[in-house]
Amino acid sequence: MKDVETRLFIAGRYVEAAKSARFADIEPATESELAEVSSASADDVNRAAVAAREAADHGPWPRMSAEARANILGRFADGIEKRARELGMLEARDVGKPVAECVNHDVSRAARNIRFFAAVAQTWTHEATQSDAKFLGRDLKLVNLTERPPVGVGAIIIPWNSPLMLGTWNLGPCLAAGNSCVLKPSEMAPLTSIALGEIANEAGIPPGVLNIVPGLGEAGAALASHPNVDAIAFTGGAATGRRVMAACAESLKRVTLELGGKSPNLVFADANLKQTAAGVARSIYRSQGQSCVAGSRLIVESRVASDFLELLKKEISRLKIGDPLQEGTEYGPLISAAHRDRVDSFVTEAVAGGAKLLAGGKAPITPATGFYYLPTLLDEVDPNFRAVSEEIFGPVLTVERFDDEGQAITSANATRYGLAAYVWTSKVDRALRVAERIKTGMVWVNSFFLRDLRTPFGGAKMSGLGRQGGRFSMEFWTEPKLVCIAYGEEEHDG
Ligand code: NAD
Numbered sequence: 001m002k003d004v005e006t007r008l009f010i011a012g013r014y015v016e017a018a019k020s021a022r023f024a025d026i027e028p029a030t031e032s033e034l035a036e037v038s039s040a041s042a043d044d045v046n047r048a049a050v051a052a053r054e055a056a057d058h059g060p061w062p063r064m065s066a067e068a069r070a071n072i073l074g075r076f077a078d079g080i081e082k083r084a085r086e087l088g089m090l091e092a093r094d095v096g097k098p099v100a101e102c103v104n105h106d107v108s109r110a111a112r113n114i115r116f117f118a119a120v121a122q123t124w125t126h127e128a129t130q131s132d133a134k135f136l137g138r139d140l141k142l143v144n145l146t147e148r149p150p151v152g153v154g155a156i157i158i159p160w161n162s163p164l165m166l167g168t169w170n171l172g173p174c175l176a177a178g179n180s181c182v183l184k185p186s187e188m189a190p191l192t193s194i195a196l197g198e199i200a201n202e203a204g205i206p207p208g209v210l211n212i213v214p215g216l217g218e219a220g221a222a223l224a225s226h227p228n229v230d231a232i233a234f235t236g237g238a239a240t241g242r243r244v245m246a247a248c249a250e251s252l253k254r255v256t257l258e259l260g261g262k263s264p265n266l267v268f269a270d271a272n273l274k275q276t277a278a279g280v281a282r283s284i285y286r287s288q289g290q291s292c293v294a295g296s297r298l299i300v301e302s303r304v305a306s307d308f309l310e311l312l313k314k315e316i317s318r319l320k321i322g323d324p325l326q327e328g329t330e331y332g333p334l335i336s337a338a339h340r341d342r343v344d345s346f347v348t349e350a351v352a353g354g355a356k357l358l359a360g361g362k363a364p365i366t367p368a369t370g371f372y373y374l375p376t377l378l379d380e381v382d383p384n385f386r387a388v389s390e391e392i393f394g395p396v397l398t399v400e401r402f403d404d405e406g407q408a409i410t411s412a413n414a415t416r417y418g419l420a421a422y423v424w425t426s427k428v429d430r431a432l433r434v435a436e437r438i439k440t441g442m443v444w445v446n447s448f449f450l451r452d453l454r455t456p457f458g459g460a461k462m463s464g465l466g467r468q469g470g471r472f473s474m475e476f477w478t479e480p481k482l483v484c485i486a487y488g489e490e491e492h493d494g
Contacts, residue, residue, distance in 0.1 A: 009197030011051035012207025028096030040215030042222035048211035049228040055180040055208030062178035070118035075203035117172030150178035152230040160188035173473035190214035256466030261419030265295040271424040277311035289395035333370040343394030418460030
């Protein structure tokens with residue numbers, strides 16, 4: 001692919017990796033090489049972390065007013081929007097997601113993330129309290145300032161499924177609070193993250209404030225253990241999350257982990273079944289199931305189960321599967337051949353164990369090229385099947401049934417994960433009752449993934465640690481600091 005930047009971005013300049021190391025970035029829809037991308041070594045990560053430290057300790061960014069930073073970040077968001085088509089196409093090619101979703105949702109959300117946090121940071125003001133004290137025999141008054149300076153240098157490590165949206169979701173608060181950072185995109189889809197460097201320069205973000213190091217897992221590991229890094233926002237799988245947290249323990253870095261999920265869709269007989277079928281289909285098959293909040297377990301009330309599954313099959317048959325770059329496409333390929341094989345292994349194993357395949361379970365005949373896997377519906381599953389207990393991160397929906405509310409909640413909670421849950425019902429009291437008892441960080445009622453950016457995003461149990469969004473992100477990216485000023489009556493000599 002010509003005219004696409006593939007190098008590291010350090011201290012405001014695109015540079016080659018040491019020894020010109022590169023890795024191949026494969027396009028999921030064509031199975032061919034999209035680009036050869038610079039692969040950051042531990043030395044390159046060190047260069048980026050030194051640049052970020054220099055910007056944090058001696059540069060203008062943390063010393064500017066939040067308003068001045070917001071003006072620059074506003075231009076950064078404008079730059080993202082101005083390139084919406086270009087970035088959306090690039091993300092569609094790199095990730096395999098439909099271009100309409102990339103342009104209309106992910107790119108516009110990326111710009112919104114930046115603008116939103118630039119605005120929040122301006123409300124993140126110092127607080128002052130007054131109190132009395134006695135010191136060295138004098139009666140004093142105290143003015144206690146609670147300041148909120150930036151933490152310093154942030155590391156942002158992201159996965160491949162929504163690089164623009166996830167990168168900016170963390171960059172927004174990190175930069176708006178006055179930190180500098182090193183962004184490490186996934187080796188599977190690094191191109192749109194790399195493109196942010198040029199947009200940052202055009203917006204006037206000072207050199208060293210944003211550094212970008214595409215690379216393999218070793219680059220992430222080098223970043224997680226780097227002494228210059230003060231805080232890490234990690235988004236990815238639970239196994240990697242544990243490694244990142246262990247690295248943070250060594251130097252007591254603060255860390256937030258946004259990990260995987262196995263989110264239940266609870267469908268009650270009193271729900272509007274037609275709308276619910278469309279909602280459930282969207283929750284699992286959007287982005288081919290490669291979404292942390294995918295509603296991958298259907299738990300449906302027995303007496304409406306067969307009607308509901310028929311509606312769901314209709315929704316599946318309506319999905320437009322095809323080339324992600326075609327405007328009407330709703331469903332593209334998976335990220336890689338290895339991932340498609342992994343997804344298939346869960347399905348094959350479940351079917352061998354007695355599960356019934358109601359849809360999918362294989363690659364489509366067309367498109368013949370690309371890592372496609374059909375939207376899959378698996379009935380008659382045993383809760384002990386790996387397909388039910390482990391995150392597949394693919395387009396596979398398993399079906400369980402319940403006869404009463406208590407049983408529905410027990411099934412929903414029978415997982416190590418706790419990211420999201422979806423409750424479909426027309427009864428408000430039921431919705432509130434069930435939401436209260438479900439052990440997840442987020443519960444959506446009669447909807448999927450509708451976001452007010454002020455609210456907390458994150459998971460319970462093995463789905464993560466900490467929350468992002470509004471003040472939750474600002475708390476993470478700032479270090480509350482007390483400045484206590486004592487004063488008293490004027491003293492007269494003699
Ligand atoms: P992954 O854990 O394999 O990789 C994530 C990132 O970590 C990549 O950039 C990778 O290069 C890097 N990495 C690998 N080894 C590392 C190490 N030892 N130290 C530091 N960094 C390292 O995840 P993935 O396959 O890219 O993404 C899929 C996972 O991400 C799924 O589990 C999904 O649920 C999760 N996810 C979570 C959220 C959320 O907000 N909760 C959002 C999107 C994806």
